[in-house]
Amino acid sequence: MNSEKLVKIFKAFIEKNNETFYKIAWEIIDEEKRKKHHLLATQLKHILTENPVASNINYTQQLPPIPRDNEKGFRLLDVKKFCMDWGDVVLAKETEETLRQIVKELEIEKVLATYGLKPKQKILFYGHSGTGKTLTAKILSSVIGYPLVYVRFESVISSFLGETASNLRKIFDFIEKGKWIVLFDEFDIIGKQRDDPTEHGEIKRVVNNFMLMLENYEGESVLIASTNHPHLLDIGVWRRFDEIVYFDLPDKERRKKIFEKYLRVLKKDKDFDLNKLSEESEGFSGADIEQSCIGALKMAILNGKDTVSLLDVIKAVSRQKKRTEAKKVIRYERPY
Ligand SMILES: Nc1ncnc2c1ncn2[C@@H]1O[C@H](COP(=O)(O)OP(=O)(O)OP(=O)(O)O)[C@@H](O)[C@H]1O
Ligand SMILES: [Mg+2]
Structure with missing residues (x-):
């Protein structure tokens, strides 16, 4: 660790500046990871995220720095905690059963691991606009107890495609740092843009890039992609999800x-x-x-x-x- 960071983190502690303290702490963890000191990085991460004392500190100050778009500077994601339950949404019986099953699997994650099994983690929500997909992601976040990371896909797509790929990388790097419900909202935007012949090759690369990151993700979070235009996504995209949840119009x-x-x-x-x-x-x-x-x-x-x-x-x-x-x-x- 360089001396400048050491000085900053000592100062932040003495001045009770939680925001700076966490910022430097996350930088140190990243640095140790880059040096391939994975055990130390994990140990430090657990101290930051799983310490009961931390509940006294403002939650947003504890978060790793929120990644931003280089070109325009806006936040690529938001993190929020919700306090909702199943009574806040009215869903078809089968839909609610599928969702409750996802929660149950996460609750017995450790038991499943002893059999070499993993809970469902990569989920596609699809259905008509306004049928409760975003709302349900908030409810899942509440009942599972993981904060919701909200990614609006439209904002990730930059006019420079190279920047889009870097935005996706930054988002996945952030996700690696915690246990979240991650909602990739309006996920179909990448499918829609793919229909534009002028962008064809490049956008296809972005889609493939995202799907590869999704496929390779092995962390502890639950990743949800949400769309109301499923016909724009090809079969290759669908089979990468562990569960597909359909939100129909209410009867x-x-x-x-x-x-x-x-x-x-x-x-x-x-x-x-x-x-x-x-x-x-x-x-x-x-x-x-x-x-x-x-x-x-x-x-x-x-x-x-x-x-x-x-x-x-x-x-x-x-x-x-x-x-x-x-x-x-x-x-x-x-x-x-
Ligand atoms: N099934 C539902 N039960 C109760 N309230 C609902 C339901 N569906 C939608 N609503 C209400 O409508 C609001 C908007 O729904 P929501 O944003 O979850 O829709 P969506 O499926 O994500 O739509 P889009 O595809 O356009 O993003 C919710 O916050 C909620 O107040
Ligand atoms: Mg929505």
Whole structure:
């Protein structure tokens, strides 16, 4: 370790400057790794991440430095902790069972290891927009107890393809430093850009690069890629995942539950009929239902009411239908 770092880390300790302390500590760990002192690097990492005393220190200050894009300087990922559970999402029974199975496997990770087995770690979420993919990643992060690393794929793609590859490397280097649920959101963006003939060869290299990093990843985190355009990803991409979870649009019964969930804030009028709402909202995603409920609740509150009526919600549903139609037009006119 160089003397400059030693001085800085001593100073940071005395001045109780946690942010600088952790920054230098992570740099030292990286340095030891580069020197191939893997045992020491792992030992130091455990001291930083698994020490109960650390719970007294602001969580974000303990994180390894967040990687940034060289070209534009923005953060390539965000790290957050959530406090949610299964009651916060309404999913098809089979979908929830598959997800609970993933959690169970992680809970008995050590037992599985004694049989030479590993829990499922590389997961693809696919399905219509607004069906709860991002929400479910937050719930998994909460119930498993690993913080969520959120990577918006669009921001990783740089106008310089060489930079994109370096961004991906930086993200995977960060992931190696902890135990996380990592969500690669809008993962299909790489598939979409691949359709552009001018970028063809280069983008293909980026896709392959990402898939290779995913395949070679052997750490302890759970990596989730999320898409609502699965048809853009070829078979080669699909078979690299240990589990594929489909998020469908909610059926009548689930729509009822979602309305119920988001209307909870106010009492409902006596003649309120959830069945009627469920029929009116055929084809709605969870996000569409949530938006309708928010609209109806606001309308009721603005009108000075302390209950919400069926008519308020039906009106909000028809406004949401129009908005969804408008969004579709915009989406189809996008250049990719
Ligand atoms: N199945 C659901 N149960 C309860 N709430 C839901 C559900 N689906 C969506 N919502 C609500 O809609 C919001 C947006 O959903 P979310 O961001 O998880 O959708 P998504 O599937 O990730 O969409 P996209 O593919 O566009 O990223 C959620 O935060 C939640 O409030
Ligand atoms: Mg999402």
